[in-house]
Amino acid sequence: MAKRASTQESLVIAFEILKRIPKFHQTTAKELHEQLCQIGLVRDLRSVQRTLEMLCEHFDIVRDDRSKPYGYRWDRNSESLALQNLTPQEALLLALSQEYLTHLLPANLLSSLDGFFQEAKYQLNPSLINSKERQWLKKVAVVSETQPLLPPKIDSCVFQEISNALYHNRLLNIEYYNARQEHKSGIVMPLGLAQQGHRLYLVCRFDGYDNERSLAIHRITKAASSTFTFERPKTFKLSQYDADGRFRFGEGEKCSLSFFITKEAGFHLTETPLSTDQTITESDKHYNVFATVVRSKQLQHWLDGFKENIWDVNLASIEN
Known part of the structure; x- marks a missing residue:
């Protein structure tokens, strides 16, 4: 045997x-x-x-x-094996995937794809003939809507422990510090990963609690995956957690928002609405906007950014 x-x-x-x-x-x-x-x-x-x-x-x-x-x-x-016969298009797709999905793939899966990534990188080498595919990497970019910031440093060992625990539904022992630089520790259920700009967040439940929290992964200084597994909460959905504005420092409270805004400052809202029920009344020099949104600090920061170009802002809670 x-x-x-x-x-x-x-x-x-x-x-x-x-x-x-x-x-x-x-x-x-x-x-x-x-x-x-x-x-x-x-x-x-x-x-x-x-x-x-x-x-x-x-x-x-x-x-x-x-x-x-x-x-x-x-x-x-x-x-050879299938991975060595990558077409130029497959090499391009793999190169883009590695660049933009590195922190969203399970660490063990990412490691198992390393051979593919290396082969893709080589096939897109300037010395080879795949010039159009190689040039494509210089023709596309993800750009920031805000002031660009360098990404925070993430401990690769910490991330691998987090990723493995999330993948296998295992409890995770962590040490971290919060925005006030207070050092804490705890046992958590890892429930999801989310990337917001350059920041990566772990959504989790602390042992003994029934609510979810978001922890910035670059603030986690130590992580160790436990041998104990847990049953993933059936009521938790990462997509709903995001829709409730939790990554925007909100608590899921829906509100009715209305305001006046100059046409120059508010024209983009005619192309990218605040919500599916948004309505806009147009006047000669301004728009009157109505929409249902989630109350959050990010929303308030967005409104404050328009300064004198926005007025009569009203944010009213909607009763369930």
Whole structure:
């Protein structure tokens, strides 16, 4: 029985290594060893090296032993695995995915895709012929509506623990500090991840409480995934949490909003409404706007930003 388990383990390791060997550039045993550890396949470096030697004997894998560390890649004339046959369009899609979805993918899934990302990066190399796909990366951008800020630093080990706990529905032990720089600790149920601009938030429930909170991940200094799992609350939906304005410092209170605004300052509201029920009455020099919104600090900050271009602002609570 133990022998069969060992054989199965060896096959899993070999397959994971095969997936990560590139075709058009070289990787090393150390790099492959690190990638395996990131997805929970912890083996010593020598074991990875032995597996590589075996794979070189049975597959079209080229070993460059002219200097150490040895480099490994698929023979360029071989069929190799599916990931080595990326089309230029697939390489472009993967490159964009890595740039914009890095913190929204589970850490173990992101690690398992590392071979794809590396191959995509190589195929979009300026020295290759995929010029149109490579140029596309310079033709698209996500731009900020507010003053650009550099992203806060996130501890990669902390993020991996959070991601794994969220993925497996495991309790999470954390240490963090709040906006007042008070240091705290607790056990939480991780329920969701949300990216707001450059900030990444963990939505969670603290042990002993039945309400949700958002914690800025860059303020979490330590995190350890527990072996204890939990049943995800059936009433919680991340989309509803967002709709209730919780990421905008609100509590889900719906209000009726009305105001007057100059045409120059308010024209964008005719193109991007505040709500589905928004109505606008137009006059010669201004608009009169009505909409149902969620009361939040972000809404108040947005209204204050118009200064003298907005007047007679009325925000009335709607009774349920």
